[in-house]
Amino acid sequence: MSELLQGNMITVISGANEESYNLEDLGRNPTVEEIASILADVMNINPNAKIRRRNPDKEIFGDMVDRNYRPVSGDEIEFIMEAGDKG
């Protein structure tokens, strides 16, 4: 039963921040572009960010994905924050 309750969890990362979300709370099989739009303000996501995927259970350790990629359970999706442009 506990496995059923865990659902399809993904981790969304932007800069220093990372949060876990249930995929079903982010839409109906959402793309990373749609996820970025939903979480843009909450997680300070740049809509033009490069996107990197990790899923250790599936032996994925840092693949770049395009904006149409649809995350699966266990994915860690990083919207790579641009280097700070002030010094």
Place this chain on the structure above:
Amino acid sequence: MGKNKNRQFFDFSKNGTNKAQANCDWYKKQFPSIQFRYKDKYIDEQNAIWIQDSDIVMMGVDNHKTRKLASDWCSQLPNVTIISGGNNLTNGDVMLYMRRNSHDITPPLTNDCHPEIKYPQDRHPNEIGCDELVESVPQLLPMNLIVSSWMVCALDTILAIGDDISVNNVPFHIQYVDIRSGASRPVKRD
């Protein structure tokens, strides 16, 4: 005198003094046993040669063109360390680019994760005319302080590891910080 004059700590009593010279003069008074020198020019393609083998570069520039220039120059050096800090209003990062024995042990600043540095769209300071008014963007003191502190932390760690530093024990490739959430996250890109 510089668009960020109100964020400088060094002595401006000598009005018109170049910022690098003023900073150098201040540090000489504070630490008379240490040798300090200044360069009164922005680093560019002609003078990047100032960065030499085995140098450690603490870089706090405000444009990606200079970051790319420094990274590209250093990619030719057998041994070098760049510790590059940058920030936005409430978040920032410290990036490490290290080479030892002609091998990258961290990715260059121009790696594929950072197209803003690899293909910079901003302007080098030398491309900004003397009479062009440059608006100073607001910054927060705690953000500047935490990025500079992380730069010094990185330097201390690298010096502590010493000659044994390698791909396996380098502290991070990039350290992200966010002063609103209180989060910091070290990252190593595979």
